[in-house]
Each structure stands twice: as structure tokens, then as C-alpha cells.
Amino acid sequence: MSLNTKQNILILMADQMTPFALRAYGNQVSLTPRIDALAKEGVVFDSAYCASPLCAPARFSMMAGKLPAAIGAYDNAAELPAQTLTFAHYLRAAGYRTILSGKMHFCGPDQLHGFEERLTTDIYPADFGWVPDWEHPDVRPSWYHNMSSVLDAGPCVRTNQLDFDDEVTYTARQKLYDIVRERAAGGDTRPFCMVASLTHPHDPYAIPLQYWDLYGDDQIDMPRVTLTREESDPHSKRLRDVYEADLTPPTDQQIRDARHAYYGALSYVDAQFGAILDTLSATGLADDTIVIVTSDHGEMLGERGLWYKMTCFEGGVRVPLIVHAPKQYRAHRVAASVSHVDLLPTLVEMATGARGSEWPDPIDGRSLVPHLHDDGGHDEAIVEYFAEGAIAPLLMIRRGRYKFIHTPVDPDQLYDLADDPHERVNLAQEPAAAALVDAFRKEIEQRWDVPALHRSVLASQRRRRFHFEATTQGVIRSWDWQPFTDASQRYVRNHIELDTLEAMARYPRVVAR
Numbered sequence: 001m002s003l004n005t006k007q008n009i010l011i012l013m014a015d016q017m018t019p020f021a022l023r024a025y026g027n028q029v030s031l032t033p034r035i036d037a038l039a040k041e042g043v044v045f046d047s048a049y050c051a052s053p054l055c056a057p058a059r060f061s062m063m064a065g066k067l068p069a070a071i072g073a074y075d076n077a078a079e080l081p082a083q084t085l086t087f088a089h090y091l092r093a094a095g096y097r098t099i100l101s102g103k104m105h106f107c108g109p110d111q112l113h114g115f116e117e118r119l120t121t122d123i124y125p126a127d128f129g130w131v132p133d134w135e136h137p138d139v140r141p142s143w144y145h146n147m148s149s150v151l152d153a154g155p156c157v158r159t160n161q162l163d164f165d166d167e168v169t170y171t172a173r174q175k176l177y178d179i180v181r182e183r184a185a186g187g188d189t190r191p192f193c194m195v196a197s198l199t200h201p202h203d204p205y206a207i208p209l210q211y212w213d214l215y216g217d218d219q220i221d222m223p224r225v226t227l228t229r230e231e232s233d234p235h236s237k238r239l240r241d242v243y244e245a246d247l248t249p250p251t252d253q254q255i256r257d258a259r260h261a262y263y264g265a266l267s268y269v270d271a272q273f274g275a276i277l278d279t280l281s282a283t284g285l286a287d288d289t290i291v292i293v294t295s296d297h298g299e300m301l302g303e304r305g306l307w308y309k310m311t312c313f314e315g316g317v318r319v320p321l322i323v324h325a326p327k328q329y330r331a332h333r334v335a336a337s338v339s340h341v342d343l344l345p346t347l348v349e350m351a352t353g354a355r356g357s358e359w360p361d362p363i364d365g366r367s368l369v370p371h372l373h374d375d376g377g378h379d380e381a382i383v384e385y386f387a388e389g390a391i392a393p394l395l396m397i398r399r400g401r402y403k404f405i406h407t408p409v410d411p412d413q414l415y416d417l418a419d420d421p422h423e424r425v426n427l428a429q430e431p432a433a434a435a436l437v438d439a440f441r442k443e444i445e446q447r448w449d450v451p452a453l454h455r456s457v458l459a460s461q462r463r464r465r466f467h468f469e470a471t472t473q474g475v476i477r478s479w480d481w482q483p484f485t486d487a488s489q490r491y492v493r494n495h496i497e498l499d500t501l502e503a504m505a506r507y508p509r510v511v512a513r
Helices: 033-041 055-064 087-093 160-184 234-242 252-282 340-352 431-447 450-471 498-505
Strands: 008-015 043-049 097-102 154-156 192-201 206-208 289-295 321-324 332-339 381-385 394-399 402-406 413-416
Touching: 008 252, 008 340, 033 252, 033 289, 033 321, 043 381, 055 087, 055 340, 087 097, 087 192, 087 340, 097 160, 154 252, 160 192, 160 252, 192 252, 206 252, 252 289, 289 340, 332 340, 332 381, 394 431, 402 431, 413 431
Parallel strands: 008 192, 008 289, 043 332, 097 192, 154 206
Antiparallel strands: 043 321, 289 321, 381 394, 394 402, 402 413
């Protein structure tokens, strides 16, 4: 029951959720019936990519419609400048009520970035404490992943992440109840854009028995491609070093347990999404709401001996992307490669009915609306990575059947994903691919000034490390978001007549007899 003429937008976001673990993308193990149902009725993007395989850069790029280098989103301690326009700014300007519940990994004093309301704090710190150091690549950061997430994987009763995601789900549902009651009382009738952003199935791989027991040990599939350190490419070797994969190698059972817990976490995510969707339906908002499902980046889950993300291999950079609006877009699948940076212009077109031909600030993304109507559209995704494991800019171009990966410190990589979806054969040195490799290298030179970009990353790292050291001396003033709840306006209070208050809080409203 919407009083506005524009569609509401609900973005259901997970963290580190690889499409390769979802039934909607061909996996036969995971149990995610609510995501499956959205995919069956929706538009499924089979080749969607994040802009960077790391939490903060991926999220900043998705919000801003810009590649990481354009906004200085180099790593998980990068600040998203407050003047950067996000889809929350654009939608708010178009008359939307913009709401964030959950994780977005904003660093710095601006913790809203266009959102009118933020319902929870973030699970990760907002300061500059997690800055990589390319000038000392052999020094492993103490705050970073090691293999404990894999080695200690298994069932649990409670974790930090469960505390967070249960709060995200609760606050998102409560806000939907508040919205529909306000509308029923003649209050705020603006359409909403709500982002509900969970931290699961991100490691550590631990999940309650309720979800662990959905899967038998013998059902859990193992990695399809296993490589030793010696068989790995140089960037993968550095990643293995940074999280000590070869110092404390997991057993086959530990690998299976980690994947088992990850599948359980997917089922938990599905249940949380389901609870929010049930509330959307119960409040009568579902028919007027576009639902989008995605993740910030992927998860390697032991493929090639790699874990987590931070790589341009498919497991790290591919993301699920499902758009559910069956009254507007018929169910179909999109084969073309697209990017998270395309979400901003897509949301703006959904909200305004027009493509932003003159943006207040230029963007890198292109609208996905032609894809949603199955009427053409672009086929390209660009990825940049500047964080842990890298020692120079790592750049990727995906177009058509090919993926090209370049960093000036390592040999180039070229994969034909149509013939080689598991990226087993690097074609970059093959004589038959010489012309294609040359064309990609020239494109790299045209798109990026790599030496200047390298200098910019180093300068940013030095500046932020010094900033953190200085601001953690003496009294520390935190940037972490503090959700505010005005208790004087909750439940039963004497400034509102009891019958009036109860009538306002009840939905559907009681019709006078």
C-alpha cells in the first residue's frame, strides 16, 4: 500500500557472498530458497563484478558509481570524501527517503554519505588503523586475516557477526513497520531506498547448529582447482604469505568444515533476507518495491589454495546481482559483463525515469536499464586493487569472453573465460594471443597513468598511517556511527493519549465502527 507513484527500492546486501555458492548461479549444495525465488522471478546478471575485491573500496565504488582510483578508495582504511556524490544523494534529491541498516565500511567523519537515516553502527572501525604498507611488503600486518578462520571453522552458539546481523535485520524490519504506519497516519509518503547490509557470510566460518545441520558433511563440495604456492602466480603467492596459508596449511577436513560453515552462513543470510521480505509483504509494500540482491565482492573458499578475496580471479571479483521487479522486468538472465559502478546510474534512472546525461559529478558507470528490459546494453567490467598482497596497482579488464589482468611488477594474465571458466591457462604468452595482449596493454596505458597512480597510493598510505598514529595519542575521538534513539518517543508516554498512541502504532489501523 504505497501512496507514492515512484517505486521503493530495497537493496539486500551480503558480504563476501560468491555467486558460485548460490543455486541461482548453478551451485547444487547451498540452501537459499528466498534468494532462489527472487532469481526465478527476476533479472539475474550472470557476469557481474565488483570494482575492487575488498570491502571498503568495493562499497565506495558501488555507492559512488566511480572506480576506486577516482575517489581514493585504495583499501579498507580509505576515506570516502564527503563531497563524493553517492546514489543516496541522487535518490534523496529525487524525493526518496534514504535509509541504511548495517555495514557500509565508511571511514572518516562522514558516516552518512547521503543517507538520511542510519539505523545501526558499523561492524568495522571508521578510523585509519588498517592502512597497508607497500613500502614494507615483507612485514605482515598484525590486524589482517590469518588462517584461523579456516582452521577453527565449525558450529557455534554466538559470534560478533551474529550479534550485528540480527540487529541489522531487526532494525530494517522495524523501519518498514514505521514507514507504513507513518503513511497510514498521513505522515511521510516519500518512496524509500533502504539498504540492509549484512556481514555474513564473511569469515570467520562459524555458524549456529540450526544452519550447520542443514548440510551433511558428505554434501560439501571441495575446491575444483588446487594449486601449491610454487604453482601460483606472483600475486597469489603474496596473498598466501599475507594470510599465512602455507605457514599453517589446513587439512582437507578443515577446508570442508570452512566451506560447510560458509554454506550454513548463506542459509542464515537467506533467512534474514526472508524475514525482511516477509515484513515487506505484510506491510503491503512488496508490490511497489524493487528488490536488488548483491554482495560487495566474492570469496575464494580455497580455490587455487586462496581464501577470502583480494584477487582478480573470478571467485574474488564476481558478485551476485539479482533485480526483482516482475511487474516491470520479465524474468531473464543477462550474459554481458557489468559492474557495481553501474548501479548508481541504474538507480537514478529507476527513480527519475531519465538517464543522467549531465551528472553534477562525472561517473564511470552505465545504466543497466537496457539489460533489465533485455534490450542491449554494454559488456564491460573494470576492476582495480591497491590493498593487501599488492605492491603496485593491480588492474583488470573484462570484456566479451576475455579477462586481462595487469600489474607492472608481475607477468600479464589473459584468460578466455568461455573456454576456460576456472582460469587454468594463462594465454598472455601464447603467440596466437599476441595481438589481443598488445591491444589490452595499450588500453591499460590509455585508461591509467600507472606510475602516477602508484605514487598516489604510496602517498595516501604514508599520510593515513601518520594520521592514525597522531590521533591515537591522548584522548581519542571516535568517528564510529552512534545510532540515536529518542526514548521519549517510544512505546507508551504521557504526552500522547493512550488510545491515540495505540491506534497509531497498530497496523493495519482499526476502522471506526
